[in-house]
Amino acid sequence: MKKFTVLLIALLALASFAGIGVAQEGDTVNILFWQAASHMNPYLGNGTKEFEAAALVLEPLARYDPDGIMVPWLVDEIPTVANGGVSEDLTSITWTLSEGITWSDGSPLTAHDVKFSGDFCMHPDTGCTVLDQFANVASIDAVDDMTVTINFDVAKPFPYGPFVGYLTPIIQKAQFEGCIGAAALECQESFGPIGTGPFMVTDFRTNDVITYAANPNYRVMGQPAFDRAVFKGGGDAESAARAVLETGEADYAWNLQISPAVLSAMEAAGQGTVIVGFATSVERLLLNHTNPDPALGENRSVWMADGSNGHPFLQVDAVWQAMSMAIDREVIAGQLYGAGGVATCNILPGPPIYASPNNPFCGPDIDAANAMLDEAGIMDSDGDGVREYMGIPLRVSYQTSTNAVRQNTQALIKQWWSEIGVETELRNIDAAVFFGGDIASPDTYSKFFTDIEMYTNGSSGTDPETYMSGWRSDQITHPDNSWNGNNVVRWYNEDYDALLDQMAVTAVLEDRASLAIQMNDMLVQTGAIIPLVYRGSVSAHHNSVNGVAMNAWDSELWNVAEWTRS
Amino acid sequence: MGKYTIRRLLTAIPTILVISFIIFAVVDLSPSDPTGNLPLTIPPEVRQKIREALGADDPFAVKYVKWLQQFFIAEPLNFIETTLGITFPGSEDRVRVISWATRGPVIDIIAERLPQTLWVVGSSYFLGVLIAVPVGVYSAYRQYSIFDQVGTFAMMVGFSVPTFFTGLMFIVIFSVNLKWFPSVYDTTLVVTDIESLQQQLRQMFMPVTVLTLYTTAQMSRYTRASTLDNLQQDYIRTARSKGLTERTVVMRHAVRNSLIPVVTLIALQIPGIFAGALITEQIFRVNGIGQYLIIAIQGGDLPTVQTVTFIFAVLVVIFNIVADVLYGILDPRVTYS
Numbered sequence: 001m002k003k004f005t006v007l008l009i010a011l012l013a014l015a016s017f018a019g020i021g022v023a024q025e026g027d028t029v030n031i032l033f034w035q036a037a038s039h040m041n042p043y044l045g046n047g048t049k050e051f052e053a054a055a056l057v058l059e060p061l062a063r064y065d066p067d068g069i070m071v072p073w074l075v076d077e078i079p080t081v082a083n084g085g086v087s088e089d090l091t092s093i094t095w096t097l098s099e100g101i102t103w104s105d106g107s108p109l110t111a112h113d114v115k116f117s118g119d120f121c122m123h124p125d126t127g128c129t130v131l132d133q134f135a136n137v138a139s140i141d142a143v144d145d146m147t148v149t150i151n152f153d154v155a156k157p158f159p160y161g162p163f164v165g166y167l168t169p170i171i172q173k174a175q176f177e178g179c180i181g182a183a184a185l186e187c188q189e190s191f192g193p194i195g196t197g198p199f200m201v202t203d204f205r206t207n208d209v210i211t212y213a214a215n216p217n218y219r220v221m222g223q224p225a226f227d228r229a230v231f232k233g234g235g236d237a238e239s240a241a242r243a244v245l246e247t248g249e250a251d252y253a254w255n256l257q258i259s260p261a262v263l264s265a266m267e268a269a270g271q272g273t274v275i276v277g278f279a280t281s282v283e284r285l286l287l288n289h290t291n292p293d294p295a296l297g298e299n300r301s302v303w304m305a306d307g308s309n310g311h312p313f314l315q316v317d318a319v320w321q322a323m324s325m326a327i328d329r330e331v332i333a334g335q336l337y338g339a340g341g342v343a344t345c346n347i348l349p350g351p352p353i354y355a356s357p358n359n360p361f362c363g364p365d366i367d368a369a370n371a372m373l374d375e376a377g378i379m380d381s382d383g384d385g386v387r388e389y390m391g392i393p394l395r396v397s398y399q400t401s402t403n404a405v406r407q408n409t410q411a412l413i414k415q416w417w418s419e420i421g422v423e424t425e426l427r428n429i430d431a432a433v434f435f436g437g438d439i440a441s442p443d444t445y446s447k448f449f450t451d452i453e454m455y456t457n458g459s460s461g462t463d464p465e466t467y468m469s470g471w472r473s474d475q476i477t478h479p480d481n482s483w484n485g486n487n488v489v490r491w492y493n494e495d496y497d498a499l500l501d502q503m504a505v506t507a508v509l510e511d512r513a514s515l516a517i518q519m520n521d522m523l524v525q526t527g528a529i530i531p532l533v534y535r536g537s538v539s540a541h542h543n544s545v546n547g548v549a550m551n552a553w554d555s556e557l558w559n560v561a562e563w564t565r566s
Numbered sequence: 567m568g569k570y571t572i573r574r575l576l577t578a579i580p581t582i583l584v585i586s587f588i589i590f591a592v593v594d595l596s597p598s599d600p601t602g603n604l605p606l607t608i609p610p611e612v613r614q615k616i617r618e619a620l621g622a623d624d625p626f627a628v629k630y631v632k633w634l635q636q637f638f639i640a641e642p643l644n645f646i647e648t649t650l651g652i653t654f655p656g657s658e659d660r661v662r663v664i665s666w667a668t669r670g671p672v673i674d675i676i677a678e679r680l681p682q683t684l685w686v687v688g689s690s691y692f693l694g695v696l697i698a699v700p701v702g703v704y705s706a707y708r709q710y711s712i713f714d715q716v717g718t719f720a721m722m723v724g725f726s727v728p729t730f731f732t733g734l735m736f737i738v739i740f741s742v743n744l745k746w747f748p749s750v751y752d753t754t755l756v757v758t759d760i761e762s763l764q765q766q767l768r769q770m771f772m773p774v775t776v777l778t779l780y781t782t783a784q785m786s787r788y789t790r791a792s793t794l795d796n797l798q799q800d801y802i803r804t805a806r807s808k809g810l811t812e813r814t815v816v817m818r819h820a821v822r823n824s825l826i827p828v829v830t831l832i833a834l835q836i837p838g839i840f841a842g843a844l845i846t847e848q849i850f851r852v853n854g855i856g857q858y859l860i861i862a863i864q865g866g867d868l869p870t871v872q873t874v875t876f877i878f879a880v881l882v883v884i885f886n887i888v889a890d891v892l893y894g895i896l897d898p899r900v901t902y903s
Contacts, residue, residue, distance in 0.1 A: 032750070036853065036861070038668040046604060046667055046865065127619025129604060131612045185619060186664045186671070206668045206675045207861055208753055208853040232750060235851040239737065239749065246742045249750050436602045484610040 036233020057195035068351030260338020277552030318376035683854030694781025702789025724783030
C-alpha cells in the first residue's frame with residue numbers, strides 16, 4: 001500500500017516539474033470574472049457578469065465610448081431630430097441598419113431581429129431584467145428589412161434607451177423565437193446566442209467558463225486579433241487580480257474591489273496595469289427627512305404631507321452642513337478606495353457635461369463646522385460632549401451594509417463627527433437584508449429606520465433623467481406604497497419636481513445638462529444627501545494585451561475586437 | 567443480511583421524503599429573494615414581473631408539489647430517455663427541475679460539474695486515506711516515538727490550519743513565486759495525451775494537496791486512536807505469547823480489528839466528496855458542486871438549493887446504510903438477523 005502511495009506522489013511530482021510554467025497560447029485572450037456567468041442572455045441577466053459575457057457576442061445598435069458619447073455600432077449614424085431620425089414631437093425614433101452585417105451563422109441581420117429583441121423583453125411573461133430600458137415604448141415596427149421605428153407613448157426627449165449600450169443588444173429572431181414569454185424560463189438558446197460580434201460561443205459551462213472562437217463573418221477584416229477567447233468565472237477579486245498582475249495566467253480581470261494597498265503592491269510587480277472607469281456611482285450619506293424614533297410606533301419614519309413628522313434636527317442647515325464639512329472625503333477616497341474612488345461633492349458627477357461645477361468644496365474644515373454650530377446657538381449646554389438643538393442632543397444612528405470598506409468609512413466619520421459634538425451609533429446589516437425587499441424587515445434601506453444611512457447608487461446610463469426622478473415627491477417611500485420608491489430620504493421639493501417636468505419635454509442635450517446640474521445643486525445644497533466618494537470600476541489587464549479601453553458607460557469589453565497581443 | 571438491507575432501504579423512503587419536505591420548508595421560508603441581487607436600478611415592478619415569471623410567488627404547497635413531480639417523475643423519465651434513446655409520450659411538455667438563475671436543468675449542471683469535483687475532492691480523499699492509515703497505525707505502534715510526536719504535530723497543524731489559509735499560502739509560494747502550478751483551474755481541459763495529463767495533474771496539485779492535508783489529519787488521528795485501543799487488548803497479548811511474529815500480531819490481529827471503525831468513518835464521509843469542498847473549490851476556481859451550491863444560496867435560487875441539498879441528503883442516508891451493512895460484514899460479532 002505504501003509503495004503505491006510513493007508511486008502516486010512521485011508521478012505527481014514528475015508531472016509537475018516536467019513542464020514548468022503555464023504555456024500562454026498567443027492566440028487566446030483569457031478574461032477572468034470572479035463572478036461567473038449563469039447564461040448569456042442579457043434580457044434575463046442577473047448582473048454585470050451575464051451582460052459582459054454576452055458583450056463579446058451580441059451587439060447593440062449603438063454603444064457608448066469611454067467618455068459616455070454614443071457611437072454608431074450596427075448603424076451608420078445616430079438618429080437625432082436634426083437628421084430626421086427622431087420625430088419632431090419626440091415620440092418615435094427610426095434606426096437604419098448598416099449594409100452587409102451578418103450573424104456569425106452567415107444569415108443577414110435585419111430590422112426584424114431588432115423588433116424581435118424588443119418584443120422579447122417586453123413580453124409580460126419573459127421576466128426581462130432590463131425592462132426599464134424599454135419604458136414608454138408603445139411598439140417597435142420593422143418598416144423594411146433595414147429600417148426599424150420605435151414608437152413611444154409619451155414625448156421622449158432621450159429616446160436612446162432601447163438598443164443603445166450593452167444592456168439591450170440585438171438577439172437573433174430565428175434562434176430565440178421559441179423562447180419568448182414563459183418559455184424564456186427554460187431557454188437553452190441562452191447558453192449559446194448567435195451574434196454579430198467579434199466572437200462566437202463554442203462551449204458554455206454554467207457558472208464556470210465560456211469558450212469563444214473568432215467569428216469568421218465579423219464585419220471588420222482582420223478583427224478580432226485573437227483566435228479564441230476564454231471567459232472564466234468564480235473565485236474572488238483578490239486572486240483574480242493576482243492572476244493578472246502577478247502570475248500572468250489571465251489577460252484581463254474584472255471588478256477588483258480590494259484593498260488599495262494590496263492592489264498597488266500587486267501592480268508593482270510590473271506584469272499588468274490597473275485601469276479605472278468612472279460612470280455615475282456615488283457613495284453617499286442619506287439624511288432621513290422623517291423622524292425614525294421607535295417611540296412613534298406605526299408612524300416611525302413615515303412621511304406626512306403636512307410636514308409634521310420631520311426629523312428633529314437633521315434638516316437644520318447648520319447641523320447637516322457642519323456634519324458634511326467635518327468629513328475628510330480625500331482620506332476616505334484615498335485610503336479606502338484607492339484608484340477606485342475620488343472625493344466628490346456632487347451626487348451626479350458624470351458624464352462630464354452633466355457634472356456640476358458649483359460645488360467645488362465641501363470640507364474638511366472641522367473648525368469652521370464647529371464655528372457654524374456655535375453661531376447657530378447649537379451648544380453643548382450640559383457638558384457631555386454632545387451638542388443640543390432645542391434641548392435634543394445631536395445623537396444619530398448610522399446604518400449601512402456589511403462590508404469592510406463601509407465599516408471603515410463609518411468609523412472615520414464617527415470620529416470626525418465626535419469632534420463637532422455629534423454622537424454616532426453605528427449599525428451594519430447584511431447586504432441581502434439591507435438591499436432586500438422583505439416588507440417585514442425593519443432593516444431595509446428603503447424603510448430607513450435610522451437617522452443616516454450610506455450606500456452607493458448611480459444612473460444606469462449616461463442620461464440622468466430616470467436617476468434624478470428618483471427624488472421626485474411621488475417617489476417618497478411610504479407604508480402606502482409598501483416602502484417601494486426611490487426617494488428613500490423622503491425629501492419633498494416642489495421646485496425640484498418642476499425641473500423634472502421641464503426635463504421631460506427638453507430634447508437639446510445642453511439644456512438637459514443645465515437642468516441636471518440645477519437638480520444636482522438643489523439636492524446637495526439643501527441637505528437631501530451628502531455625497532462622499534465618486535466610485536469607479538477597477539479592472540486590470542496584462543501588459544501584453546494592447547488596445548484595452550476601460551469603459552464605465554458600456555461593456556468593459558466593448559472594443560475587444562480591437563485588442564491585440566504584443 | 568439481505569433481508570436487513572432491504573428493510574433498511576424501504577424505511578429510508580419515508581425518511582427521505584420527510585427530509586425533502588424539511589429542506590424545502592427551510593429554503594422556502596428563508597427571506598432570500600431571487601431578484602434580491604439584481605442591480606438597484608431595476609425598479610420594483612420589474613422585479614415583481616420576474617418573480618411571477620419564475621413562479622417564485624406561488625404558494626408553498628404548489629411549489630413543493632411541482633418540485634416533487636419534477637424531481638421524482640420528470641427527471642427519471644428524462645434520464646431513461648437520454649440513456650436508452652427512446653421517447654415517452656408527452657416528452658415535450660415535461661418540465662424538469664429548472665434553476666432560476668441559470669434557466670437550465672439543475673441535473674444537467676450537476677452532471678457537468680461532477681467530474682471536476684470527483685477528480686479534485688475524490689482524489690484528495692483517496693490519497694488522504696492511503697497516507698493516513700499507515701501513519702496512524704505506525705504512530706500507535708510506536709506511541710511517543712519521534713515519528714509519533716512529529717506525526718501528531720503535523721496532523722494537528724493540518725487539522726487546525728484552515729484550508730483558505732493553506733490554499734493562499736500555496737498560491738503565493740507555488741504560483742506567484744515559483745510559478746510551478748497554475749492558480750486557476752481549467753475545467754475545459756480534456757485529458758487526451760501525456761501532455762494534457764501532465765497539465766491536469768499540475769493544476770490538481772495545489773487543491774488536492776490542500777484537501778489531502780486536512781483529510782489525512784482527521785483520518786490518521788482516528789486510526790491511531792483505534793489501533794492504540796486494540797494493541798492493549800488481551801488477544802494481542804495472547805497472540806504474542808503464542809510466539810507469532812510481531813508483523814503478524816500487528817497486521818493480522820491489531821490492524822484488522824482497528825480498521826473496522828475507520829472503514830465506517832470512510833463510508834460515512836463519502837457523501838462529502840460529492841458535496842465538494844466549498845472553500846477550496848472557490849480559491850482555486852475549480853467550480854465544482856460546492857461552488858455551485860454557494861452561488862445558488864446567494865442568488866436565492868430555490869430549485870437548485872433544494873435539489874443539490876436533497877441529493878446530498880439521499881447520499882448521506884444511503885451511505886449510512888452502507889456503513890451499517892459493512893459493519894456487519896467486517897465484524898462477526900455484529901449480526902442483523
